[in-house]
Amino acid sequence: MADGMKLQFVVDDGDFTRAGETSSKVKKTLTQLGFSPEVIRKVAIAMYEGEINMVIHANGGTIDVEISSEKILIIMQDRGPGIADIERAMQAGFSTADSKVRELGFGAGMGLPNMKKYSDEMEITTEIGKGTCVKLTINVKG
Amino acid sequence: MKLLEVKELLSAEVFCGEEFLETEVDSAFGSDLMSDVLAFVNTRVLLLTGLVNPQVVRTAEMMDISAIVFVRGKCPGEDIIELAKSKNMVLLSTKNTLYTASGKLYAGGLTGEEKGE
Numbered sequence: 001m002a003d004g005m006k007l008q009f010v011v012d013d014g015d016f017t018r019a020g021e022t023s024s025k026v027k028k029t030l031t032q033l034g035f036s037p038e039v040i041r042k043v044a045i046a047m048y049e050g051e052i053n054m055v056i057h058a059n060g061g062t063i064d065v066e067i068s069s070e071k072i073l074i075i076m077q078d079r080g081p082g083i084a085d086i087e088r089a090m091q092a093g094f095s096t097a098d099s100k101v102r103e104l105g106f107g108a109g110m111g112l113p114n115m116k117k118y119s120d121e122m123e124i125t126t127e128i129g130k131g132t133c134v135k136l137t138i139n140v141k142g
Numbered sequence: 143m144k145l146l147e148v149k150e151l152l153s154a155e156v157f158c159g160e161e162f163l164e165t166e167v168d169s170a171f172g173s174d175l176m177s178d179v180l181a182f183v184n185t186r187v188l189l190l191t192g193l194v195n196p197q198v199v200r201t202a203e204m205m206d207i208s209a210i211v212f213v214r215g216k217c218p219g220e221d222i223i224e225l226a227k228s229k230n231m232v233l234l235s236t237k238n239t240l241y242t243a244s245g246k247l248y249a250g251g252l253t254g255e256e257k258g259e
């Protein structure tokens with residue numbers, strides 16, 4: 001397996017129709033590298049939720065992915081407004097999404113809890129007015 | 143249930159993936175909210191939705207969902223069809239509402255995805 005493989009992607013500002021392209025690419029790469037369906041599913045769902053958040057809440061940014069035979073690290077850095085109360089944002093059902101986002105099928109306040117559920121480690125650092133960084137680790141077992 | 147049977151029960155139109163209609167689906171999930179699809183689906187289901195945008199296909203891709211039925215007569219645009227084709231997905235459309243389409247499939251033996259296995 002490709003040990004220490006590093007990938008970097010740019011997530012476009014507010015381009016909702018393309019949101020998810022990065023997650024799709026990473027999913028393909030992991031499939032080609034032969035990771036288990038369970039690991040791929042965890043990465044795909046957690047990363048896609050994060051990528052959508054970057055587009056709908058945070059003006060886009062960059063995603064770094066580090067792949068090794070032990071773990072997959074996903075670092076999502078945006079230039080959005082930041083999160084004022086992380087604990088509150090993590091609660092299922094909490095959302096500040098407007099009606100436009102809801103019409104697109106998102107904004108139920110399920111994304112962050114879902115990212116927590118599908119990752120083995122999740123770390124959020126945020127600064128109001130500067131942006132948010134979400135770091136996800138998914139362990140590769142066996 | 144085979145997708146071919148889904149197509150017949152719902153008198154559905156096929157937009158792409160005609161060659162995959164022999165594929166079997168074990169259960170189904172219906173929602174207009176992709177947030178809920180991402181949070182509640184645990185297995186490879188058939189997705190029924192009244193929402194039509196590229197994120198429906200992307201959500202399905204992440205969840206390993208290989209077939210989508212658009213309800214209430216909604217039809218996907220060219221961009222959505224092209225995206226689904228590139229992912230070997232089946233796109234169907236029925237005139238039935240979400241409730242009626244679900245009822246027909248359930249009566250035909252296709253059960254629902256329920257959280258907690």
Ligand SMILES: Nc1ncnc2c1ncn2[C@@H]1O[C@H](COP(=O)(O)OP(=O)(O)OP(=O)(O)O)[C@@H](O)[C@H]1O
Binds near residue numbers: 078096106
């Ligand atoms: N990257 C981010 N930058 C700024 N705010 C964010 C970011 N990610 C999440 N938030 C805030 O946290 C809230 C909860 O996020 P979460 O992903 O759980 O729900 P949502 O995106 O509103 O809806 P869903 O994910 O169900 O579509 C958001 O409504 C938003 O206020």
Ligand SMILES: [Mg+2]
Binds near residue numbers: 049111
């Ligand atoms: Mg979200």
